[in-house]
Amino acid sequence: MTLAIFLSALAMTAIVGVRYLLASGGFALATRLRHPGLYRGLDRQIRREIGWSLASAAIYGVPAGIVAWGWAHRGWTRIYADAHAFPLWYLPVAVLLYLLAHDAWFYWTHRWMHRPALFRRMHIVHHASRPPTAWAAMSFHPFEAITGAVVIPGLVFLIPIHVGALGLVLAIMTVMGVTNHMGWEVWPRWVWRGPLGAWLITASHHQRHHERYHCNFGLYFRHWDRLCGTDAGLGGFAPPEGPNRS
Ligand SMILES: [Zn+2]
Numbered sequence: 001m002t003l004a005i006f007l008s009a010l011a012m013t014a015i016v017g018v019r020y021l022l023a024s025g026g027f028a029l030a031t032r033l034r035h036p037g038l039y040r041g042l043d044r045q046i047r048r049e050i051g052w053s054l055a056s057a058a059i060y061g062v063p064a065g066i067v068a069w070g071w072a073h074r075g076w077t078r079i080y081a082d083a084h085a086f087p088l089w090y091l092p093v094a095v096l097l098y099l100l101a102h103d104a105w106f107y108w109t110h111r112w113m114h115r116p117a118l119f120r121r122m123h124i125v126h127h128a129s130r131p132p133t134a135w136a137a138m139s140f141h142p143f144e145a146i147t148g149a150v151v152i153p154g155l156v157f158l159i160p161i162h163v164g165a166l167g168l169v170l171a172i173m174t175v176m177g178v179t180n181h182m183g184w185e186v187w188p189r190w191v192w193r194g195p196l197g198a199w200l201i202t203a204s205h206h207q208r209h210h211e212r213y214h215c216n217f218g219l220y221f222r223h224w225d226r227l228c229g230t231d232a233g234l235g236g237f238a239p240p241e242g243p244n245r246s
C-alpha cells in the first residue's frame, strides 16, 4: 500500500512536471514567434524559473498523488464520474466554485507571503522574475509551493465535481498561470481592456504585481483586490530593449 501511494505521488509529479514543460514551453515558443527578443538577456533567470518550477512540480505531485490513490482505491473525495450524478447545470457551477475558492485562497496566502519576514525567506523567489516569463508559472520557494499544492486536493473533499470538470479547472489553472506571466497579452484586446477584463486577471494585471509588489494579489479574478483596495489597474510591458530592462 505504501508503495502504491508512493508510485501514485511519483506519477503525479511526472504529470505535473511534464504539463508545466509543455504549457510553459509552448507559450515560450509562441512568445518567440509573436514577440521575438522579448526574453532576450533572461537566460539565467529562465533557468532559475525552470529549476524552481520543477521542484514545485514534485511538491504538487505528493498531495495530488495521495488523493488520486485514495479516490481510485478507497472511494475518497467528492469527484464523480457519472455526469448525471448531479444536474447538468452543476457542471459549470462546480468549475466556477473551484476557481472562486482557489482565487480566495491564493489572494489571502499571497498577501500573507508579502509580509516582510515571509517575503524575504520565500516569496522573493517568485519575485526574482523581473520581468516574469512564461517559465515563471510555478517558480515558487518550496514552502510557498506547499500552500499552492494543497488547494485542489483539499477542495475535492469539500465540493463535488465531475472528473471532466476537474480536468477543465486544472487546464484553466495551468494556462492562466503561464499566460499571466508571459509578458504580453494572449487574449484579444476587447477581453482584457473591456468589461470582462475589469473582473478577470490577465497578464497586464499580474505584470503590475511583479512591477510594484504591493498590489494586484489575485489569481483569476479582481474582486478581492477591488474589495480590499489593492487593485492598481493594468501594467504595461517593457519593450524588449527598453530602458527598464536590466
Ligand atoms: Zn507572479
Ligand SMILES: [Zn+2]
Binding pocket: 110, 114, 123, 126, 127, 209, 213
Ligand atoms: Zn507576490
